[in-house]
Amino acid sequence: MGRRPCCERKGLKKGPWGPEEDEILINYINKHGHGSWRSLPKLSGLSRCGKSCRLRWTNYLRPDIKRGPFTLDEEKLVIQLHAILGNRWAAIASQLPGRTDNEIKNLWNTHLKKRLLCMGVDPLTHEPFTSGGPTTRPRSSPATRHMAQWESARLEAEARLSKESLFFISPPTSVKPDPDFFLRLWNSEVGESFRKLNGEAKADCRSPISQASSSTKCGSVSGVTIDVGPIAAGSSTPKSSRTEDPIMFDASFSSSSNESEDSSDTALQLLLDFPINNDMSFLDDVDTYATPPQC
């Protein structure tokens, strides 16, 4: 194999960044953009590997980083997104403007995971522990199965939309799978159809996500709206090539509502099939545990 180490040059500095290094990096990027991360250190005069520079910039120096403690709403959103997306921190971070995947990962590992455990909720499955504890739970619980069904529905709709995008999106660039697609799907026509149909039956219009919270409104997650705006508007911060290149769902996708409305009966059926009383009602208690209990 012989994978090349990321920093083949010996003598590259490691460990915490100093203020001078930060300044050099900021000045360089402001002046030239980061360009190729690999060549950046050489060009800027930093004794760091490109990877380290990229990490420092994206996790700390970027001007749009929101610093400071997470709000309760942000924490709830992270929990709910984690229930859907799992440990896909970058995808979760894309829903929290100004927050980095690293920050969210740390939040999860240091606070939220423990809080859920204290609440008797398995952080892996987001479901209450049975008496036997987390490990004795069968993996294929109804909620887990529905997550899988959602994923299937997502993939199906995604494939279909990719096809449609050839007609509705200009320029006709290929649509790549997007970590945020699942969320946008919910905010899209498919989700809309679900909300309408399900709403008639239930006089409610909560998403499978927000169904977790009994007090939520349409398009919100425990009072926190999952806003796809920044993504659709392309105002999200530069991320990986996988997360940028957003699909324009606002105008172009809505305009194809006819296609979307009949989109994938299977997918819609799966959406409709999502259990009303899933096991995520614990999220209502998150407020209670804003200050973690001693456990």
Add this chain to the structure above:
DNA sequence: AAGATGCACAACCGCATTGTG
């Protein structure tokens, strides 16, 4: 006051994915 312990966060490592020739 000093050492031990725990916590939070920044940074690193290595694999996965994507881009390019």
Add this chain to the structure above:
DNA sequence: ACACAATGCGGTTGTGCATCT
């Protein structure tokens, strides 16, 4: 189609600070 380079992502570790004993 393939190989290689570049980059992104998630898991893990290291470090500094706060609190406890």
